[in-house]
Amino acid sequence: MIERSHLRIIQAVEEHGSLTAAARELCVTQSALSHTVRKLEDNLGTPVWLREGRSLRLTQAGRYLLNIANRVLPLLFHAEDKLKQMAMGERGTLRIGMECHPCYQWLLKVVSPFLDAWPDVDVDVKQKFQFGGVGALLDYEIDLLVTPDPFYKSNLSFTPVFDYEQVLVVPKDHALTNQPFAEPEDLRNEVLLTYPVATDRLDIYSQFLTPAGVVPKQHKTSETTEIMLQMVACQRGVAALPRWLAEEYCQKLPLDVVRLGEQGIAKQIYLGTREGDEEIGYLKAFIDLAKDYEHPFSG
Incomplete structure (x- = not known):
């Protein structure tokens, strides 16, 4: 059976380049990590890595598992974070992805009154999604996408704001x-x-x-x-x-x-969300605030 620990190991080795560095990142011994991987390979009946000198190269099976890890782990982390927030009575963090380089100045004008209105919600802005924001939204890496180019896809909703x-x-x-x-x-x-x-x-x-x-x-x-x-x-x-x-x-x-x-x-600026999420209180409030904000530069 493929477990979360297996996916995290594969991801960590790919990120840090070696079993030693991955073991350090995951706070386990290298021998324990190697044993876990060997057991996984035995169960799957195929190798995950091929050794090339001191380095490791993912096999086709390993590359497939890495793709699964990159999609599944963010979703699991997000679910755990949300459940912990619910247990503690907190609202958590609104994670905003930016596909619009010049929109950061506009975003600051909206974030400030939002933070005042929602003192128990933090805002985290991620600008690395030049044009990969839709994937990040679907994979639960972000909650809201700021974009001038909506990509209409099932399970996503885009609201024009100015x-x-x-x-x-x-x-x-x-x-x-x-x-x-x-x-x-x-x-x-x-x-x-x-x-x-x-x-x-x-x-x-x-x-x-x-x-x-x-x-x-x-x-x-x-x-x-x-x-x-x-x-x-x-x-x-x-x-x-x-x-x-x-x-x-x-x-x-x-x-x-x-x-x-x-x-x-x-052109128009849109806020993208997953369908259903737009009814979350603080997310809906941010979208409403963005729509109602009097943009001196619109038109």
Whole structure:
């Protein structure tokens, strides 16, 4: 029988690289860990690892068990945590995953009144989910996903919370500032700065450049909004960002904002939850607060 301890061992060895390090992480002796693995392999009738010198390489069976561990263990930890909170009369932690790089500033404006209203609920924001948030939501790694690109799937629900416009940010006095809006062809000789996201998930490509068959002169990425816009201000390129965020930085840096196309690029921010979870008191309160918050940068 495959037990939770087996899954945790396989996960720990993969994370730490050796039986010795995994045993240390799991607070057991290496011999006890090795015995447990050998017993599992005997029961399964197939090896989990192959030794290559001092290192271990997962077999096909081991890789399959690792995938199971990565899906099942977070669910078990989450269940235990929730049950302990229920036993102690606590509400616990709202875990928020971010698929929207520039939305962190918006999130802070919503989190502050939420914490005031729900003193027994903590908030944990996880920004590692660039575009893997749906999987994290389904695997119970997070409770709420902030995303501009809802991925409709069974057992998930997405609630729109505010509208915004994606615009082009250019250096002050850039030639495009004299035009009512930018055309895709205008970016053919520009250096385009974006977040490190696949181009097919970037609106500037999917809704503006790619349909017109235009590729910018060069595409560079930046992890942080601040560095990206410092580079734009220093005439190192142009960037596409939500209007509310771009105009906020226009007050600090020599920047201008230009509409992308005559109609502009309209977007929405969504909050994703598992179906049924949206009725949890503090989760519903967060969503309601996000919807009711008067966004000075919407539109």
